Amino acid sequence: MTQWLTVIGIGEDGYDGLGQNARQVLAGARTVFGGKRHLELLPAEVVARRVTWPTPFSDAYAMLLALRGEPVAVLASGDPMHFGMGAALTRYVEAEEMRILPAPSAFSLAAAAMGWPIQDIQLLSVHGRPVETLFKAFVPGARLLILSNDGGTPEQVARMLSQSGFQSARLTVLEHMGSDAERHIEGMASAWGHPRCADLNVLAVDCGFTASSARAYSTLAGLPDDAFEHDGQLTKRDIRAVTLAHLAPLPGQLLWDVGAGCGSIGIEWMRAHPACRTLAIEADSKRQELILRNSHALGVPDLKLVRGKAPAALAGLMAPDAIFIGGGVTDDGVMQTCWECLKPGGRLVANAVTIQSEMTLIRWRDTYGGDLTKLGVSHAQPLGSFDTWRAVLPVTVYSVNKPD
Structure with missing residues (x-):
């Protein structure tokens, strides 16, 4: 089976930020799948049929597989293989049938904006996942980059940090990275009073070195x-x-x-x-x-x-x-x-x-x-x-x- 499905990573800079390979794929595609926001970034010269992701999203896999053999493109945020659509599709499509063209991930953009070496931080996602998974990551000295579920995630994480004894943790919300609308919102966990943020955001958390009374545990066996x-x-x-x-x-x-x-x-x-x-x-x-x-x-x-x-x-x-x-x-x-x-x-x-x-x-x-x-x-x-x-x-x- 030849490659028929191409997953294209796209950033906030839209079509203008795509490389020549991605543009050629879109020019030759018969169908393009993506979120409404991503599809609206495409210019009129891309004449392929545009299909918005269905609700429930799980129906999308059958829709894609029904087009097997035809030239199909999928638009996904940033790096599709990092908590993204490309990673999900590997469960349904063989590797030799699929091509991945990644863009810089939200984590890469956030790490660059914060000046944090990626190898020294934890990359986490609560997009469609229980936010309580973050409790395990709250430890003194930790730096976290968190893909938010929506605009309410930063306030929720600030509250969780305070409840765990990390009141002095520093939070930075990075919205619409890579676009003219990019904005950074900063604050301390105990004093977080910002209104709801943009739904598309990455949250940077510097837990700092907090009091010994903080609720932080090793991942080694034998908790108190x-x-x-x-x-x-x-x-x-x-x-x-x-x-x-x-x-x-x-x-x-x-x-x-x-x-x-x-x-x-x-x-x-x-x-x-x-x-x-x-x-x-x-x-x-x-x-x-x-x-x-x-x-x-x-x-x-x-x-x-x-x-x-x-x-x-x-x-x-x-x-x-x-x-x-x-x-x-x-x-x-x-x-x-x-x-x-x-x-x-x-x-x-x-x-x-x-x-x-x-x-x-x-x-x-x-x-x-x-x-x-x-x-x-x-x-x-x-x-x-x-x-x-x-x-x-x-x-x-x-x-x-x-x-x-």
């Missing part, structure tokens, strides 16, 4: 226990760090957190890498709400909650790369169902506190192999005018890899 809202059903910090080390999250992998409690294991799994995914399975309705609140507050609102009790609630779920069983080890069918659903080469980790659940794990190791680790943790606590060690209940950690 008080980072989570919980009812006592929580895998404690030290045990959680070891458990996640055994689970060994890798980019793009899916975890089942079975008997998720307040969601701590699944949340930390997702914080390890932006592409990590979690299905949190929990039967208790109050804990389900804790999971949702914690996932939003800790920057992983894409965590998926499965309301129900294992093993019945596991039916039909996407096969996982790893499974953690924090509750229900002794329940009929839970271990067996999890093992059967786990992908070949996947990892199963289960924790036990009671003698009965530990015996279950020992029997499983006798049958399927794996490792058993007994963890005993003590914390220094006052005893009169002195200190002593107070031991928490020991935890047995079982981990095993399923054969390929």
Whole structure:
């Protein structure tokens, strides 16, 4: 199949800013797709049929594929392969059928305007994504470039920064970059009082070095226990760090957190890498709400909650790369169902506190192999005018890899 689809990056300078290659494609195209704003940038000499993106947008893919083999052009903002239309189209069109002609991305223009080296900053997007994902990026010294969802995003981010203890963070809104209408709006998070900005904007955030009381956490496993809202059903910090080390999250992998409690294991799994995914399975309705609140507050609102009790609630779920069983080890069918659903080469980790659940794990190791680790943790606590060690209940950690 020859190249029939060309995705053209276009900036605020419109047709005048396009190179000769892009102009030749548009001259020879039979159909041009794009947003209303982009299509209006084309001069009358481009005679191709112009098609505005439909609502819902998902219908656009079928419309494009119906024209396979004809010369089709797509107009997209900036670099289509960075949070853009080109990246989305790669899921539907083979690479050899498609040509990409990028323009400078909004991030490149924003970094140039701010004087920030791109390799030293985080590039983020909340366009069509939950804005709570930004909570994970709020750390002292961080510089962020954020593709806004709309003109209300800067005010929302300023409020989130203040709530997280970053009141002194500096924000700069960059509107209509690359055009005569380009404008920069600056302010501090705690004093942000600007009206709604242009819907097309990039937000630059300099978190600065703020007070130690700010709500900022490492992405390494083992967040403080008080980072989570919980009812006592929580895998404690030290045990959680070891458990996640055994689970060994890798980019793009899916975890089942079975008997998720307040969601701590699944949340930390997702914080390890932006592409990590979690299905949190929990039967208790109050804990389900804790999971949702914690996932939003800790920057992983894409965590998926499965309301129900294992093993019945596991039916039909996407096969996982790893499974953690924090509750229900002794329940009929839970271990067996999890093992059967786990992908070949996947990892199963289960924790036990009671003698009965530990015996279950020992029997499983006798049958399927794996490792058993007994963890005993003590914390220094006052005893009169002195200190002593107070031991928490020991935890047995079982981990095993399923054969390929």
